[in-house]
Amino acid sequence: MLQAGEWAYTEKLKEHFMSPKNILQGDNTDDFDGVGMEGNLQCGDQMLVAIKVDKEKEVITDCKWKTYGCASAIASTSILSEMVKGMTLDQAFHVSPKDVAKELGGLPDHKIHCSVLGDKALRAAINNFYSRNGMDDKVKEEQAKIVCQCMNITDHDIEDAVLEGARTYYELQERTKLGTVCGQCKDEAEMLLEKFKHIHFGA
Amino acid sequence: MQVYFDNNATTPLHPEVKKELIAGMEMFGNPSSMHGFGREARANVEDSRRKVADFIGAHEHELVFVGSGSEANNTVLSLFVCGTSQCIPGTRMRSTIITTKIEHPCVLETSECLAHRGANVKFLDVDRYGKVDLDQLESMLGDDVGLVSVMMANNEIGTLQDIETITKMVHERGAYMHTDAVQAVGKVPVDVRKLGVDFLTMSAHKIYGPKGIGALFVRKGIPYCPLIRGGHQERGRRAGTENTLGILGLGKAVEMRSIEMAAEEKRLLELKGILKRGIEEKIDDIHFNGHPEDSLSGTLNVSFAGAEGEAILLYLDLEGIAVSTGSACASGSLDPSHVLLATGVDAETAHGSIRISMGRESTLEEVEYLLEVLPKTIQRIRDMSTAYIKGGCHVAGR
Ligand SMILES: Cc1ncc(COP(=O)(O)O)c(C=O)c1O
Ligand code: FES
Numbered sequence: 001m002l003q004a005g006e007w008a009y010t011e012k013l014k015e016h017f018m019s020p021k022n023i024l025q026g027d028n029t030d031d032f033d034g035v036g037m038e039g040n041l042q043c044g045d046q047m048l049v050a051i052k053v054d055k056e057k058e059v060i061t062d063c064k065w066k067t068y069g070c071a072s073a074i075a076s077t078s079i080l081s082e083m084v085k086g087m088t089l090d091q092a093f094h095v096s097p098k099d100v101a102k103e104l105g106g107l108p109d110h111k112i113h114c115s116v117l118g119d120k121a122l123r124a125a126i127n128n129f130y131s132r133n134g135m136d137d138k139v140k141e142e143q144a145k146i147v148c149q150c151m152n153i154t155d156h157d158i159e160d161a162v163l164e165g166a167r168t169y170y171e172l173q174e175r176t177k178l179g180t181v182c183g184q185c186k187d188e189a190e191m192l193l194e195k196f197k198h199i200h201f202g203a
Numbered sequence: 204m205q206v207y208f209d210n211n212a213t214t215p216l217h218p219e220v221k222k223e224l225i226a227g228m229e230m231f232g233n234p235s236s237m238h239g240f241g242r243e244a245r246a247n248v249e250d251s252r253r254k255v256a257d258f259i260g261a262h263e264h265e266l267v268f269v270g271s272g273s274e275a276n277n278t279v280l281s282l283f284v285c286g287t288s289q290c291i292p293g294t295r296m297r298s299t300i301i302t303t304k305i306e307h308p309c310v311l312e313t314s315e316c317l318a319h320r321g322a323n324v325k326f327l328d329v330d331r332y333g334k335v336d337l338d339q340l341e342s343m344l345g346d347d348v349g350l351v352s353v354m355m356a357n358n359e360i361g362t363l364q365d366i367e368t369i370t371k372m373v374h375e376r377g378a379y380m381h382t383d384a385v386q387a388v389g390k391v392p393v394d395v396r397k398l399g400v401d402f403l404t405m406s407a408h409k410i411y412g413p414k415g416i417g418a419l420f421v422r423k424g425i426p427y428c429p430l431i432r433g434g435h436q437e438r439g440r441r442a443g444t445e446n447t448l449g450i451l452g453l454g455k456a457v458e459m460r461s462i463e464m465a466a467e468e469k470r471l472l473e474l475k476g477i478l479k480r481g482i483e484e485k486i487d488d489i490h491f492n493g494h495p496e497d498s499l500s501g502t503l504n505v506s507f508a509g510a511e512g513e514a515i516l517l518y519l520d521l522e523g524i525a526v527s528t529g530s531a532c533a534s535g536s537l538d539p540s541h542v543l544l545a546t547g548v549d550a551e552t553a554h555g556s557i558r559i560s561m562g563r564e565s566t567l568e569e570v571e572y573l574l575e576v577l578p579k580t581i582q583r584i585r586d587m588s589t590a591y592i593k594g595g596c597h598v599a600g601r
Contacts, residue, residue: 023586
């Protein structure tokens with residue numbers, strides 16, 4: 001008979017879950033140069049990321065975080081906070097959930113969703129730094145763009161659906177009801193579906 | 204220390220059941236065969252059937268062995284969309300099925316499937332303790348209702364329903380009554396005659412028996428339609444060569460329960476009291492889910508403000524303590540527990556809940572160990588939480 005696996009996730013993930021790095025002590029973020037908050041409690045996860053920045057070099061010198069989230073969210077943000085220290089803002093902005101998952105030695109597909117939040121909060125913190133420092137031109141808005149006019153479905157909705165498991169156009173429709181009225185949005189939606197599959201799952 | 208507090212998910216084999224199974228492995232005959240090997244298997248199957256029937260006050264002919272609790276529930280619900288004349292008469296007229304919002308997924312998902320196949324399915328609400336709304340049931344019970352299915356004990360919060368009263372209401376309106384008693388049989392007294400039900404589901408692995416074996420009580424005289432066809436086994440009600448070893452184990456499991464249940468449940472209730480008071484004393488901003496009295500003795504479901512359930516589960520796992528979470532994040536869905544939501548707790552509270560379910564092997568030492576580890580674990584998670592403000596979090600029912 002086989003013995004139980006030690007842990008549902010990788011050893012690396014376990015390490016970061018057991019002793020998460022860079023947790024923000026208390027609630028005060030006044031000392032930080034950029035703060036971002038993403039997610040909401042109703043959905044079961046929320047993330048706050050705060051960064052300190054060397055303004056000359058635009059390099060992240062410190063990154064702290066807090067979360068209401070599951071093991072994957074805790075571990076992936078812990079590792080993310082280590083990864084981005086020393087990076088330029090631009091480099092950090094482009095760290096993807098896939099990079100984080102790779103550092104952790106892989107995440108189950110259905111857990112990618114949980115790890116995306118740290119990433120998003122980090123980008124929000126970077127944008128927050130830019131706008132605080134009069135560099136609004138650098139703010140890279142992650143504003144949602146409506147793809148399906150009939151059902152009011154945005155590219156963010158499509159991304160969420162992919163993260164929650166949609167892999168085909170049909171599954172995307174099931175989850176979002178996109179493309180169920182005039183059908184005009186089909187081509188663009190299929191393109192985005194492939195794009196997000198590639199970004200998050202390398203598929 | 205290794206602590207198993209997830210007995211509502213499944214239970215370890217009773218040592219007596221284990222012995223019976225080991226001995227039973229020598230028996231390999233097909234109960235349908237007429238030779239000695241077959242007759243040996245048949246004798247054991249029928250002996251188990253008598254034990255199980257006795258245990259729930261049924262006649263042995265009223266008992267069908269099936270592959271699981273899930274199969275039994277599927278069988279009953281599916282009866283009511285079967286259109287052939289040998290099945291429940293008049294069901295095409297009575298195409299409405301009433302069940303509850305807090306059933307096990309094997310009832311909920313089957314109901315949804317039946318709705319696609321033409322049945323009219325209605326879901327009863329529950330109150331903040333998880334009790335079915337009887338006024339609502341009364342108002343739903345029309346001439347169109349063929350079946351009402353209400354679980355006897357809820358697997359997540361432990362709440363017990365008054366099946367006897369519900370059955371009377373259902374029968375007055377000419378409908379059939381089913382109860383999923385998978386979590387109830389062997390934990391609280393169950394007598395099918397007293398309850399009056401037409402169908403009752405039970406499963407061995409929740410009461411220290413083997414997995415993959417269940418039993419369905421079908422009251423005598425009720426037309427029936429098998430879910431699995433193509434064999435004369437179980438009097439034509441469930442095809443497939445009998446799981447003789449499983450049946451043997453189920454028989455032994457109920458035999459042991461009939462000896463141990465009463466004292467055991469009293470002991471578990473005491474343990475739960477200690478656990479509950481301990482949590483109350485040591486941890487702020489909590490909320491107990493389920494009914495304060497009408498509940499399974501070994502089950503305690505509790506929500507912690509600002510702490511996410513899966514994180515709690517896994518930190519406890521690292522300390523050797525096994526519990527389960529209402530939020531099914533780990534199983535791939537991000538939806539909070541449908542049961543907790545039905546009791547009116549908000550999604551955030553539901554995400555921060557764990558179920559502690561004790562069993563016959565649980566001890567006071569284990570409870571004390573949990574009471575030592577849990578406060579630290581919750582504190583640790585709350586320290587890194589964006590969602591915890593001491594005393595400022597509301598965790599409450601509706
Ligand atoms: C209330 C309830 N019904 C049905 C089942 C399913 O039983 P089985 O695991 O035997 O299919 C379970 C167990 O998970 C349960 O708790
Ligand atoms: S734009 Fe999507 S259905 Fe019309």
